[in-house]
Amino acid sequence: MSERVSVPIEMVQSWRYSSGDSMERFSNGIRHKRIEAVKCGNCQRRYLPPRPVCGNCHLSLTEWVPVSDVGTLEAWTVVYLPFLDGRTGELRDGPYGMGLIRLDGSDTTLNHFLNQNDPAKLAVGMRMRIVWRDELHGAMDDILHFEEVS
Amino acid sequence: MIREEAIKIPFQYAAGTAGSEFLINLRDHRQLTGSRCSDCERTLAPARAYCPDCGREGLHSVNIGPGAELVSWTIVPDKGVFALVRPDGADTAMLHKLLGPIDDPQPGIRLQVVFREERSGHINDIEGFAIVQENGE
Amino acid sequence: MRPVAIIGTGQTNHAxxxxxxxQPELVREAASRALDDAGLQPADVDAVILSNMELFEGRALPELWVGEGAFANGKPCMKIATGGTxxxxxxxxGFHQAASGLxxxxxxxxxxxxxxxHTQTGMALTDPFWDRAVASGALGNFALSISQYMAERGVSEEQAARVAxxxxxxxxxxPHAHLSDANATIEDVLNSRLLAYPIHLMDMCPQSDGAAAIVVASGDKARKLSAKPAWVKAxxxxxxxxxxxxxxxxxxTMRxxxxASRSAYATAGITEPLKQLDLAEIYEPVTYAELAWYEILGFCAEGEAGHLIEAGVTGIDGELPVNPSGGVLSANPVGATGVIRVAEAAAQILGRAGAxxxxxAKTALATGYGVYAWADAVILGSAV
Structure with a gap:
């Protein structure tokens, strides 16, 4: 094969996203460590993240219900492979624990980091609690990670 | 609520067969390369692996330029003047920079490719296309 | 709707x-091979559909840049993107376009x-308000689900390794596969690097460069152009x-x-998939998914997938060979991966699958999987 040329290009882009009303209310809540889900009046499903319409019933979601900062670990992993975080351009090194946690009061799960990265110490069904950051700014990374309820 | 987010991802693009030949000829020979389709009797600029019209592969590489003709142009504020230029010997135009000074260039005026001294096998090995003054300079 | 069939397939050598x-030259490689396989010229193609995930290459309008590689100049051409599907x-x-008479x-x-x-990075550009800060791409998504699958069904790492x-x-x-090893062993899989518990390197699909193409023909054309078309049953x-x-x-649960599979089975008259299908090319992004989906696809009862793989039922000489091509675990150019599933199923019906x-093979299933949010099921057969 004759010589081939390959060209490096770094994509750096900025975006500006609108949350919509329901996510705005949610975000304002977590600034005060208050978590709220929306509930479908038809199927009774309580949704996180909050959203304007139930995807199953196609009905508007207007009822807000309180959600605990404690929940159940429904699924978990420990990631070893370093991950290039597109938000920063930096590598997120492993191992780090991740989980899907069903907070009490919600019917969906949320995925987040766990403070535990030893597979031997993680199990489906464990009770987990949110650990908040010291400074809250109304975004999901106000949650530092989840820890086991002792 | 508004959230501003940046993304930063590196990419690495393969120029492929004809693209590599074009870029290597810029780098090593200060030469523009086109591809000739003998079926369509058209020469395409820059070089490519197959004819976009008839689909034929195995096109002949031909030298094009260094002279060129201005097809159209626009001014991009803070970035310069961009132009579609048709290198001599080619039937299609390619996009590059028009080098100043520029005084109301008209389509059809004569241009000359200008290469950089430092070349790496990149489209920017071409600095741009300069307008050939009427006295031939 | 008119009957339609696949009359040719083409793949690059994935790597x-x-x-x-x-990119366009890669597309050309597969497109040319598919046309050659069908015995057609570029001028015979009426319309082109492209499949690609542009964030993985970071190039706007990939369909613009590569359409020409697929002989699309002067023809209807568009791109479809639904993740892995x-x-x-x-x-x-493409079936719909031909079936409708368009x-x-x-x-x-x-x-x-x-x-x-950077595929995983591109995939992790999820909802900026909800999970972008924690997203870890396909690997993290699968690994999370597997803990639950293992806990619920008791599948073992060794059973998953058998899939790899x-x-x-x-x-x-x-010959098109990206990864192959005629002597692979369970130990090789279990000893390969842990990427995300419990997924070892050999449990996970690779990231490949590649392209794949199929030629879809209306029933009338298919009969004229092919001695043995692969008919789209559902x-x-x-x-x-x-x-x-x-x-x-x-x-x-994979709703x-x-x-999708129940709907396709009903259309194609399949009530006992294990018996009625001659092979399946399923989109298995990770070993555990293949096991889970044996159950979803009705190849076995819930909780029986581990035994199915152990008994060799889905092996290439088994009752229902699953992924005789080596599947997604052996080649995964995402935009092409679903086309490969259909192309491989079609090649089996056409009798051109080689070694x-x-x-x-008379009846084949192909499936697609896209980030849990999409699934496709296609059934091909040797008769209309």
Whole structure:
């Protein structure tokens, strides 16, 4: 094969996203460590993240219900492979624990980091609690990670 | 609520067969390369692996330029003047920079490719296309 | 709707890095081979459908840049992107275009050049308000679901490893495969690097550079052009709610795949998939998913998937060979991967699958999977 040329290009882009009303209310809540889900009046499903319409019933979601900062670990992993975080351009090194946690009061799960990265110490069904950051700014990374309820 | 987010991802693009030949000829020979389709009797600029019209592969590489003709142009504020230029010997135009000074260039005026001294096998090995003054300079 | 069939397929030689060719040249390689296989010229193609995930290559309008490589100049051309299902969705769109009478010959081409970008990073650009800060790409998504699947069904790491062994060994018969090893063992899989518990390197699909194409023909054309067309018996697709946390149990329940396959089975008259299907080319992004989906696809009862793989039922000489090509675990150029599933199923019916041909294959299933949010099921047969 004759010589081939390959060209490096770094994509750096900025975006500006609108949350919509329901996510705005949610975000304002977590600034005060208050978590709220929306509930479908038809199927009774309580949704996180909050959203304007139930995807199953196609009905508007207007009822807000309180959600605990404690929940159940429904699924978990420990990631070893370093991950290039597109938000920063930096590598997120492993191992780090991740989980899907069903907070009490919600019917969906949320995925987040766990403070535990030893597979031997993680199990489906464990009770987990949110650990908040010291400074809250109304975004999901106000949650530092989840820890086991002792 | 508004959230501003940046993304930063590196990419690495393969120029492929004809693209590599074009870029290597810029780098090593200060030469523009086109591809000739003998079926369509058209020469395409820059070089490519197959004819976009008839689909034929195995096109002949031909030298094009260094002279060129201005097809159209626009001014991009803070970035310069961009132009579609048709290198001599080619039937299609390619996009590059028009080098100043520029005084109301008209389509059809004569241009000359200008290469950089430092070349790496990149489209920017071409600095741009300069307008050939009427006295031939 | 008119009957439609696949009359030709083409694939590139998939690899970790195909920097010998540009994106359009890669597309051309597969498109040319498909036309050659069908005995057609570029001028015979009425319309082109492309499949690709542009964030993986970071290039705007990939369909613009590569369309020419798929002979699309002067023809109707568009791209379909639905994550991993992009390829199967594009094939289904091609079936619809031919079945509706819009076009007689549709060329469907999928491609991806993962070597040019950062796939997992692109995939993790999820909802900026909800989970972008924690997203970890496909690997994290699967690994999360597997803990639940293992806890619920008691599948073992060794049973999952058997899926990888089958894949690598089958791939050794397939000249297009990216990864192959005729002598792969369970120990090789279990000893390969842990990427995300419990997924070892050999449990996970690779990121490949590659392209694949099929030629779809209306029934009349198919009969004229092919001695043995691969007829489209059924094609179904399903979409799901957007967030991973919306979906109950994911791998275990996989509502999209369950519904799509049940719909396709009903259309094709399949009541006993294990008996009636001669082979399946399923989109298995990770070993555990193949096991989970044996159950979803009705190949066995819930909780029996581990035994199915242990008994060799889905091996290349088994009752229902699953992924005789080596599957997604052996080649995964995402935009092409779904097209490969359909192309491999079609090649089996056409009798042109080479060293991994299943003798006398008459009915084949191909599936697509897209981030839990999509699933496709396609059934091909040797008779209309």
């Amino acid at each position: 970790r890095c195909r920097d010998d060719v540009s 992009s390829g199967t969705s594009s094939c289904i769109a 076009f007689d010959i549709v060329l469907v081409v999928g491609f991806e050049k993962h070597s040019e970008g 062994v089958k894949s690598r060994r089958n791939a050794a018969r397939n 094609a179904a697709t399903r979409h799901e709610q957007p967030y991973i946390g919306d979906i109950e149990q994911r791998l275990l 999209t795949l369950r519904d 991994h041909q299943i003798e006398g």
